[in-house]
Amino acid sequence: MAQPLRIGIAGLGNVGASVFQLLSEHGDMLLERTGREVRITAVSARSKLKNRNIDISKVKWHDNPVDVANDPEVDVVVELMGGSSGPALDLVKKALDLGKPVVTANKALLASRGAEVLDLLKKSKGSVSFEAAVAGGIPVIKGLREGLAANRIKAVYGILNGTCNFILSEMSHTGAAFATVLKEAQEKGYAESDPSFDIDGVDAAHKLSILSGLAFGCVPDVKHIEIKGIRGITPLDIAFASDLGFRIKLLGIARQAEGGIEQSVEPCLVPSDSPIAAVEGALNAVYIDGDYVGKVLLMGYGAGGNPTASAVVSDIVDVARGRALPLMGIASERVSSLKAANILARKGSYYIRLMVLDQPGVIADISAILRDHKVSLESVLQRGRDPHQAVPVILTTHETTEESIRRVAEQISKLKSVTEPPYLMRIEEFNG
Amino acid sequence: MAQPLRIGIAGLGNVGASVFQLLSEHGDMLLERTGREVRITAVSARSKLKNRNIDISKVKWHDNPVDVANDPEVDVVVELMGGSSGPALDLVKKALDLGKPVVTANKALLASRGAEVLDLLKKSKGSVSFEAAVAGGIPVIKGLREGLAANRIKAVYGILNGTCNFILSEMSHTGAAFATVLKEAQEKGYAESDPSFDIDGVDAAHKLSILSGLAFGCVPDVKHIEIKGIRGITPLDIAFASDLGFRIKLLGIARQAEGGIEQSVEPCLVPSDSPIAAVEGALNAVYIDGDYVGKVLLMGYGAGGNPTASAVVSDIVDVARGRALPLMGIASERVSSLKAANILARKGSYYIRLMVLDQPGVIADISAILRDHKVSLESVLQRGRDPHQAVPVILTTHETTEESIRRVAEQISKLKSVTEPPYLMRIEEFNG
Numbered sequence: 001m002a003q004p005l006r007i008g009i010a011g012l013g014n015v016g017a018s019v020f021q022l023l024s025e026h027g028d029m030l031l032e033r034t035g036r037e038v039r040i041t042a043v044s045a046r047s048k049l050k051n052r053n054i055d056i057s058k059v060k061w062h063d064n065p066v067d068v069a070n071d072p073e074v075d076v077v078v079e080l081m082g083g084s085s086g087p088a089l090d091l092v093k094k095a096l097d098l099g100k101p102v103v104t105a106n107k108a109l110l111a112s113r114g115a116e117v118l119d120l121l122k123k124s125k126g127s128v129s130f131e132a133a134v135a136g137g138i139p140v141i142k143g144l145r146e147g148l149a150a151n152r153i154k155a156v157y158g159i160l161n162g163t164c165n166f167i168l169s170e171m172s173h174t175g176a177a178f179a180t181v182l183k184e185a186q187e188k189g190y191a192e193s194d195p196s197f198d199i200d201g202v203d204a205a206h207k208l209s210i211l212s213g214l215a216f217g218c219v220p221d222v223k224h225i226e227i228k229g230i231r232g233i234t235p236l237d238i239a240f241a242s243d244l245g246f247r248i249k250l251l252g253i254a255r256q257a258e259g260g261i262e263q264s265v266e267p268c269l270v271p272s273d274s275p276i277a278a279v280e281g282a283l284n285a286v287y288i289d290g291d292y293v294g295k296v297l298l299m300g301y302g303a304g305g306n307p308t309a310s311a312v313v314s315d316i317v318d319v320a321r322g323r324a325l326p327l328m329g330i331a332s333e334r335v336s337s338l339k340a341a342n343i344l345a346r347k348g349s350y351y352i353r354l355m356v357l358d359q360p361g362v363i364a365d366i367s368a369i370l371r372d373h374k375v376s377l378e379s380v381l382q383r384g385r386d387p388h389q390a391v392p393v394i395l396t397t398h399e400t401t402e403e404s405i406r407r408v409a410e411q412i413s414k415l416k417s418v419t420e421p422p423y424l425m426r427i428e429e430f431n432g
Numbered sequence: 433m434a435q436p437l438r439i440g441i442a443g444l445g446n447v448g449a450s451v452f453q454l455l456s457e458h459g460d461m462l463l464e465r466t467g468r469e470v471r472i473t474a475v476s477a478r479s480k481l482k483n484r485n486i487d488i489s490k491v492k493w494h495d496n497p498v499d500v501a502n503d504p505e506v507d508v509v510v511e512l513m514g515g516s517s518g519p520a521l522d523l524v525k526k527a528l529d530l531g532k533p534v535v536t537a538n539k540a541l542l543a544s545r546g547a548e549v550l551d552l553l554k555k556s557k558g559s560v561s562f563e564a565a566v567a568g569g570i571p572v573i574k575g576l577r578e579g580l581a582a583n584r585i586k587a588v589y590g591i592l593n594g595t596c597n598f599i600l601s602e603m604s605h606t607g608a609a610f611a612t613v614l615k616e617a618q619e620k621g622y623a624e625s626d627p628s629f630d631i632d633g634v635d636a637a638h639k640l641s642i643l644s645g646l647a648f649g650c651v652p653d654v655k656h657i658e659i660k661g662i663r664g665i666t667p668l669d670i671a672f673a674s675d676l677g678f679r680i681k682l683l684g685i686a687r688q689a690e691g692g693i694e695q696s697v698e699p700c701l702v703p704s705d706s707p708i709a710a711v712e713g714a715l716n717a718v719y720i721d722g723d724y725v726g727k728v729l730l731m732g733y734g735a736g737g738n739p740t741a742s743a744v745v746s747d748i749v750d751v752a753r754g755r756a757l758p759l760m761g762i763a764s765e766r767v768s769s770l771k772a773a774n775i776l777a778r779k780g781s782y783y784i785r786l787m788v789l790d791q792p793g794v795i796a797d798i799s800a801i802l803r804d805h806k807v808s809l810e811s812v813l814q815r816g817r818d819p820h821q822a823v824p825v826i827l828t829t830h831e832t833t834e835e836s837i838r839r840v841a842e843q844i845s846k847l848k849s850v851t852e853p854p855y856l857m858r859i860e861e862f863n864g
Binding site: 018022026029030032033035131137138139142143147148150151152217273274275277278279290291292294295296297298299300301306307309310311312313314317318321325329330331332334344353400 | 450454458461462464465492568569570571574575578579580581582583584630649705707708709710711722724726727728729730731732733738739741742743744745746748749750753756757761762763766
């Protein structure tokens with residue numbers, strides 16, 4: 001029998017408490033699956049006395065989380081505090097200094113300080129595992145770094161934020177406005193009281209940067225990601241998209257394009273009968289497109305204590321089995337900076353929502369602008385006529401470039417009969 | 433730099449040739465991802481001269497596949513001949529005798545001789561990796577054995593046979609009869625000239641037995657699987673199911689029930705708006721339901737040279753990274769025989785297709801039988817009236833037991849006004 005693997009957990013919030021519970025409840029099973037006893041020996045959290053429905057009386061308590069790494073009776077440091085600096089970073093540094101493996105759910109740390117973590121790893125005998133940092137319980141890091149390791153990755157994309165997906169699903173089912181559904185989501189605990197990190201696409205961008213790093217062997221870096229959140233989506237868009245055979249989803253997309261990697265987080269139209277359209281509520285889903293395997297979809301719960309704990313403990317199982325891998329799947333010295341493609345060069349078809357005064361000649365003016373920029377119309381939808389106020393007109397285009405569509409939007413917004421700036425969304429059918 | 437990993441491939445059919453091509457094409461990438469050169473040194477196949485669009489002139493040729501294992505310049509034996517006995521078994525035995533790792537796509541071998549392979553492994557320093565044996569390119573073995581290793585698995589189920597899924601998808605889209613679509617599938621190469629292995633559910637059962645073994649730490653064994661294929665499905669069933677809000681899919685299901693593991697392969701009704709209903713054509717999809725993670729879905733191409741090669745080479749990557757695992761994820765000595773649940777005790781709701789003469793009192797007779805067996809009706813559909821010949825009547829039930837529904841079917845088939853045996857399908861909503 002191998003030595004027990006001694007676990008120190010820093011951070012006992014929702015996820016930390018679930019990890020504690022899982023390790024306590026499934027001790028026998030984990031012993032069978034790893035050949036080693038997996039034993040929690042130390043914890044640290046903000047408050048020792050908070051009720052978490054777990055019994056921490058038999059493990060050592062550290063007031064300072066960094067002491068979890070320093071503890072000689074801790075073999076693996078589980079960092080569940082979050083944050084890209086401060087105690088989380090200090091703890092990871094200390095653990096790697098001491099050559100101890102780290103397991104973390106901290107996406108902000110990897111997305112903002114990927115280069116720093118890679119530098120630390122070059123000098124350390126330790127490792128950093130982060131299955132829980134992206135898409136909660138879905139084993140997407142393992143899928144990308146191991147399961148599809150035989151493939152050159154063409155693209156990785158999907159629904160990476162459960163809060164946005166819940167809001168868009170609810171808007172779709174109820175026809176309610178964004179603000180109404182957001183409030184409901186906040187009441188149910190699906191959205192934070194300050195929801196901007198989720199609904200403005202920042203959380204999804206953090207996750208995408210990590211997937212992109214794995215897919216293309218690069219340092220995760222959010223700064224190359226084009227980000228648009230879901231605040232601008234109206235019940236009108238949901239209804240028109242549905243009539244056109246689409247659902248609206250906030251997608252993170254990273255793909256190999258001419259000249260580099262294209263990365264974006266933005267609401268997109270996806271075909272109603274596609275599997276990704278059927279991903280409802282707080283679920284996440286990630287497609288990985290490899291040159292030999294084709295497209296593989298992974299779907300499941302992207303957040304929550306128990307699903308995230310499943311991912312954290314799968315990393316612990318890998319450490320116990322002696323199988324931790326380099327951060328980005330290749331030697332840290334070989335990880336390069338990401339070469340970003342010019343976003344203006346990207347191709348695609350688009351959905352354009354306009355609010356126009358219902359006057360003779362409006363559509364002719366708009367059509368002329370499209371023609372001048374060589375953008376070809378796929379469809380024009382207008383609902384309702386009202387001479388006294390603006391009415392919605394929806395255009396969809398055939399394939400064009402981001403540059404052309406932006407110029408079109410700019411020109412259209414200058415028309416007197418157009419009362420608000422055009423709202424653009426990409427139509428993603430992923431047929432490539 | 434570590435030593436090169438020298439690969440011997442036995443079997444150069446569709447998959448073997450793709451593996452050869454992948455390893456040749458992605459040599460640099462695999463070197464980067466594993467830290468070792470992955471080099472093919474030897475091959476064996478039935479005919480040396482067959483044109484496969486690969487250049488085998490620079491590797492050693494063996495007429496006898498077992499010599500691939502004997503070759504001192506082969507570190508890893510890749511078995512792609514198939515078959516549960518004969519040369520494939522001899523090759524695996526020899527490789528394990530010599531302590532060499534084996535990578536295989538051979539589901540029949542594992543499903544029929546799992547216990548024998550486990551015995552060989554107990555005495556060997558080698559390993560057997562088999563990602564390609566189930567669901568082609570989808571990394572479901574890795575997902576189950578590693579990605580979700582922190583969970584007690586409650587169930588694993590899904591679409592495991594692309595031929596059947598193609599046929600059912602086509603029937604659904606075209607309304608054509610089974611025999612017509614089968615012929616088309618044969619012409620397109622999606623079905624074998626003798627299709628029974630696929631359409632009678634045997635192939636899916638082989639795969640399910642392997643998933644079940646991994647999920648529950650048992651020896652794979654097809655003999656405990658209740659198997660029904662798709663020959664009996666008519667366009668009527670497809671249409672009625674659609675009216676009721678369902679699609680028909682051939683599902684393999686293994687789940688923890690009272691008294692043991694329930695295992696079945698059979699056509700089932702799944703809700704039309706569920707992600708599994710959107711799995712079309714030759715795709716495969718597998719759900720894994722774990723106690724912490726909840727339900728995780730993996731979807732992708734379940735067959736074909738390139739997707740299967742992706743899985744084979746992911747196993748080679750694991751071997752190159754020094755990460756091969758025990759066959760069933762736990763020490764071979766700990767793998768137990770599967771304890772099967774009594775299939776008659778399983779619960780569920782059912783779809784029943786009857787052909788009845790449209791005479792007064794028929795529905796009353798049928799209803800009385802249901803009542804006598806305490807089976808509660810959810811809906812009754814009848815289309816068309818014709819006093820001269822039998823018309824279809826579709827019943828759906830609330831939850832009952834397999835035993836009750838079989839008795840009901842038996843009683844109903846004895847009614848004079850019922851012209852053919854009732855056709856039963858389970859309704860699987862997977863809400864549990």
